[in-house]
Amino acid sequence: xxxxxxxxxxxxxxxxxxxxxxxxxxxxxxxxxxxxxxxxxxxxxxxxxxxxxxxxxxxxxxxxxxxxxxxxxxxxxxxxxxxxxxxxxxxxxxxxxxxxxxxxxxxxxxxxxxxxxxxxxxxxxxxxxxxxxxxxxxxxxxxxxxxxxxxxxxxxxxxxxxxxxxxxxxxxxxxxxxxxxxxxxxxxxxxxxxxxxxxxxxxxxxxxxxxxxxxxxxxxxxxxxxxxxxxxxxxxxxxxxxxxxxxxxxxxxxxxxxxxxxxxxxxxxxxxxxxxxxxxxxxxxxxxxxxxxxxxxxxxxxxxxxxxxxxxxxxxxxxxxxxxxxxxxxxxxxxxxxxxxxxxxxxxxxxxxxxxxxxxxxxxxxxxxxxxxxxxxxxxxxxxxxxxxxxxxxxxxxxxxxxxxxxxxxxxxxxxxxxxxxxxxxxxxxxxxxxxxxxxxxxxxxxxxxxxxxxxxxxxxxxxxxxxxxxxxxxxxxxxxxxxxxxxxxxx
Numbered sequence: 001x002x003x004x005x006x007x008x009x010x011x012x013x014x015x016x017x018x019x020x021x022x023x024x025x026x027x028x029x030x031x032x033x034x035x036x037x038x039x040x041x042x043x044x045x046x047x048x049x050x051x052x053x054x055x056x057x058x059x060x061x062x063x064x065x066x067x068x069x070x071x072x073x074x075x076x077x078x079x080x081x082x083x084x085x086x087x088x089x090x091x092x093x094x095x096x097x098x099x100x101x102x103x104x105x106x107x108x109x110x111x112x113x114x115x116x117x118x119x120x121x122x123x124x125x126x127x128x129x130x131x132x133x134x135x136x137x138x139x140x141x142x143x144x145x146x147x148x149x150x151x152x153x154x155x156x157x158x159x160x161x162x163x164x165x166x167x168x169x170x171x172x173x174x175x176x177x178x179x180x181x182x183x184x185x186x187x188x189x190x191x192x193x194x195x196x197x198x199x200x201x202x203x204x205x206x207x208x209x210x211x212x213x214x215x216x217x218x219x220x221x222x223x224x225x226x227x228x229x230x231x232x233x234x235x236x237x238x239x240x241x242x243x244x245x246x247x248x249x250x251x252x253x254x255x256x257x258x259x260x261x262x263x264x265x266x267x268x269x270x271x272x273x274x275x276x277x278x279x280x281x282x283x284x285x286x287x288x289x290x291x292x293x294x295x296x297x298x299x300x301x302x303x304x305x306x307x308x309x310x311x312x313x314x315x316x317x318x319x320x321x322x323x324x325x326x327x328x329x330x331x332x333x334x335x336x337x338x339x340x341x342x343x344x345x346x347x348x349x350x351x352x353x354x355x356x357x358x359x360x361x362x363x364x365x366x367x368x369x370x371x372x373x374x375x376x377x378x379x380x381x382x383x384x385x386x387x388x389x390x391x392x393x394x395x396x397x398x399x400x401x402x403x404x405x406x407x408x409x410x411x412x413x414x415x416x417x418x419x420x421x422x423x424x425x426x427x428x429x430x431x432x433x434x435x436x437x438x439x440x441x442x443x444x445x446x447x448x449x450x451x452x453x454x455x456x457x458x459x460x461x462x463x464x465x466x467x468x469x470x471x472x473x474x475x476x477x478x479x480x481x482x483x484x485x486x487x488x489x490x491x492x
Contacts, residue, residue, distance in 0.1 A: 001013065001014045001331070002014075004175070006169065006175065006179055006180070006181050007164060007180060007181040007182060007183065008164035008165060008181075008183070008185060009024075009164045009167045009168070009169050009181045009183065010167070010168045010169070010335060011168075011169045011170075011171065011175055012168060012169070012170045012171070012328065012331050012332065012335060013170075013171045013172075013173070013174065013175060014171075014172065014328055014331070015172070015173055015174070016172040016173070016324045016327075016328075017324075018172065018321065018324055019073055019074060019075070019321055020073065020074065020075070020076050020079050020171065020172060020173045021071070021072070021073035021079075021171070021172045021321055021322065021324055021325040022071070022072060022073070022079050022083065022169060022170065022171045022172070022325065023069050023070070023071045023169070023170045023325050023328070023329070023332060024069070024070045024071075024083055024086065024087075024167060024168075024169050024181070025067050025068070025069040025070075025167065025168050025169075025170065025332045025336065026067060026068045026069075026161060026162050026166055026167050026336075027066070027067060027161070027166045027167070027168075027188065027189050027336040027337065028041055028067065028068050028161035028162065028166065028189065029041060029063060029064050029065045029066045029067050029068060029112075030042075030063065030064070030065050030112045030138060030139055031065050031066060031135045031136050031138065031139075031191075032161060032189070032191075033138055034134070034138075035133040035134070035138065035141070035441075035454060036144060036477075036479045036480070037144060037149070037153065037157075038138055038141055038142070038143050038144055039110055039143025039144050039146060039149075040144075040149060040153065040154070040157050041063050041068055041157070041161075042063045042110045042143065043102070043105070043146055043149060043154065044068070044090070044093065044154065044157060044158060044162060045061050045062075045063050045068055045070075046101070046102075046105060047089075047093050047094060047095060047098075047101055047154070048061070048070070048086055048089045048090060048093070049061065050095065050101040051089045051092070051093065051095050051101075052085050052086065052088070052089040053085075055072075055078055055081040055082040055085055056072035056073065056074040056078045056079060056082040057074055057078070058072060058073040058074055058321050058322075059071060059072040059073075059082065060072075060322065063110075063112070064112065065112060065136060065139060065253065065254075066254055066333070066336075066337055067332075067333070067336060067337075068162075069332075070083070070086050071322065071325055073321040073322070073325070076173075076176040077176070077178070079176070079179075080176050080178045080179050080180070083169070083179070083181060084179075084180050084181070084182065087180075087181050087182045087183045088182055090158060090162050090183060090184070091182060091183060091184055093154060093155070093158055094151045094154040094155065098151055098154075099147070102146040102147055102149070103147075105146045106146070106483065110142075110143045112139045114251065115139055115140065118142065118445075119140065119141070119142065119208070119443055119450060119452075119459060120208055120209050120210040120459070121140065121209070121210070121211075122209045122210070122211045122212060122213030122265050122267070122373050123213050123215075123251050123263070123265050124139050124140030125140060125207050125209045125213070125373050125457065125459075126213055126215040126261075126263065126371055126373055127139050127140060127215075127253065127261070128140040128141070128454075128457030129205070129207075129371065129373070129456070129457035129458075130215065130217075130261070130371070130457075132454070132455060132457065133439070133454040133455060135191075135193065136253060136255065136261070137457065140457070141441060141443075141452065141454070141482070142443055142482040142483060143482070144479050144482065145478070145479070145482070145483075148478060148479055158184065159184060159186065160186070160189070161186075161189060162183065162184065163183055163184050163185060163186025163187070164181065164183040164184070164185055164186065165185070165186050165187045165188045166186060166187070166188050166189050166336075167181070167183060168332050168335045168336055169181065170325065170328045170329075170331060170332045172324045172325055172328065188336075191256065193255055193256050193259065200368060201367055201368050201369050201370040201371060201385075201386075202367045202368075202370035202371070202372075202382070202384060202385040202386070203370070203371055203372075203385060203386045203387075203388040204284065204371070204372040204373070204374060204380060204382055204385050204386075204387060204388070205371070205372075205373060205374075205387065205388045205389040205390070206373070206374050206375065206376045206377070206378055206389045206390075207373050207374075207375070207376065207389075207457075207458050207459060208375070208376060208450060208458070208459035208460060208461060209373055209374070209375050210267060210268065210375065211265060211266055211267030211268060211278075211280070211283075211375075212265075212266050212267075212280050212283040212284050212287065212372065212373065212374050212375075212378075213251070213263055213264065213265040213266070213372070213373050214263045214264050214287050214291070214370065214371070214372050215251070215261055215262070215263035215369075215370070215371050216228075216261070216262055216263060216366035216369050216370050216371075217259055217260075217261055217366075217369035218259075218260050218261075218262055218365075218366065219258060219259070219260075220257070220258075220259075220260050220339055220342065221342070221362075222342055222350035222351055223350075223351060223354055223358070223359075223362050224260070224262060224362060225252070225262065225342045226301075226304045226308055226351055226354070227294065227299065227304075227359055227362055227363055228250065228262040228263070228264070229250055229304070229307060229308040229309070230294070230299055230303070230304050230307045230308065231264065231290060231291060231294055231363075232248050232249070232250045232264045233307040233308075234290045234293070234294070234307075235248040235264060235266065235286060235287050235290050236248040238286045238289070238290055239266055239282075239283055239286055242282060242286060243277055244277060244278055244279045244282045244283055244286075245266050245267075245268070245269075245277075245278055245283055246269055247266075248264045248265065248266045248287075249264060249265045249266070249267075250264055251263040251264055251265050252341055252342075254333070254337065254339055254340065254341050256337070256338065256339060257337070257338035257339040260339075260341075260342075264287070266283050266287070280374045280375050280378045280380075281374070281378045281379060281380045284372055284374050284378065284380035284382065285380050285381060285382065287372065288372070288380070288382045288383075288385065291363070291366075291370075294359070294360075294363045295360055295363045295364050295367075296360070297356065297360075298355070298356030298357060298358075298359035298360040298363075299354075299356060299359045300354060300355055300356050300359070301351040301352070301354045304351065304354070330343065367384075370385070372385065390433055390453075390456060390458050392431040392432055392433050393431075393432050393434070394430060394431070394432065395432060396417060396424070396426055396430070396432055397417055397419050397422060397424055397432075397434065398417075398419060399417040399418050399419030399420065399422075399424070400417070400418045400419075400471070401415050401416070401417055402415060402416040402417070402418065402465045402466060402467070402468060402471060403415055403465065403466060404464040404465055404466065405464065405465070405466045408464040412428070412464045413427075413428030414426050414427045414428050414464075415465070416462055416465040416468060418471055418472070418475060421436060421437050421438075422434050422435060422436050422437055423435050423437065423440050423451060423472070423475075425451065425460050425462060433453075433460065435451060435452075435453040436455075437475065437476070439453055439454045439455040439456075440452070440453070440454070440476060440480060441454055441480050441481075441482065442469070442472050442473075442476060442480065442481045442482070443459075443482050443483070444469055444481070444482070444483060445483055447463065448461065448463050449461070449462050449463045449468055449469050450462065450463075451472075469481075
């Protein structure tokens, strides 16, 4: 591996077989936005595509939680021209025809952090609960209407993040002599990670989510990832055997060099017929049971070898060229972030010292940060875990009272109260949940309206209340009223 610098950009090179592939990656992702500028990083990537034609025949662009990448492969002269064009486009953003560039862009275009079910995604819910309305906690919330972003905002975002010092070029071969990267000058961005909610776990809570998920905070290690994979395998088998779900998904979030978030997610099948057997209470109890069993019994590296996938599926067809550059991605992330996602496609040799006792100690350490989220109405029995669902009061604040529409009043006896500085929902039993206006976000899709408490990370459906959308538009800034991203099941 060779390291050099081109035009102030760090360059990492490793000679690999095949055509030349390269990745220009910036240390800027969805976590670097603000609650009222969500989508700004994706907008920059979109504007690069809008303003310049890609030269290379094979290319991909991505915005993830921690970084933004422009990837291309082909003959060296094409690769050179491709990245020079991208850098030139970044340096000259925003375009004069900004309104035309964003005319057809909507929140559905943005995909972040494996959150593919929008507002009701369980992993996004846990991140918003853990980190609040900043950093990784932003991943749950939809993008701002792209038409509301100004040219000055875009320019400041580029000046702060899309600079030569905050970029890394990774190549699978020699950097061509003609390679130029004419980016704006600027330093490497140093992030700080802060938690908003410091609950001492284990806890569980209910939220407006579709499915069940577990999250724990860990120090980056092969042992932690292997043990979470083992837990995923056991939970997948347990929910399948119980007939309540088809499997479990391993989840991973890189935060910084001292902290990764690991977990698993279990969701109903997207087809309504298969989803009818999903029971979130049973799923949560099975997750908890298997976690406790792992703490009690431990596991050794021999058993893990049978549970953890040690080989990735190779890329084929039109994207085969990306395999080599993807294999170098950890080098890029370590350069930019000081850490990288731990990949078990390499080997299990790092687990030589993993004994059942070590496994028990590692998993026991997860409990202090463990969080499980379940849908509203679920009451799982999780011995040792505290119910930390949203607290309610009996005090109904002053304000405009909005009743359900006439057709909904039979089943909904509650009300919506819009006050001077807060919005409150009152259920049929007079339990009051209040959201300060400064922490309120309203999300609408297909007539379903939901109210989010950004500070607490929770969501409540308010569609039953007459003219709720219009009334809330009158008290909230335009950027706090958004359209949700696509759900797997319409109306959910």
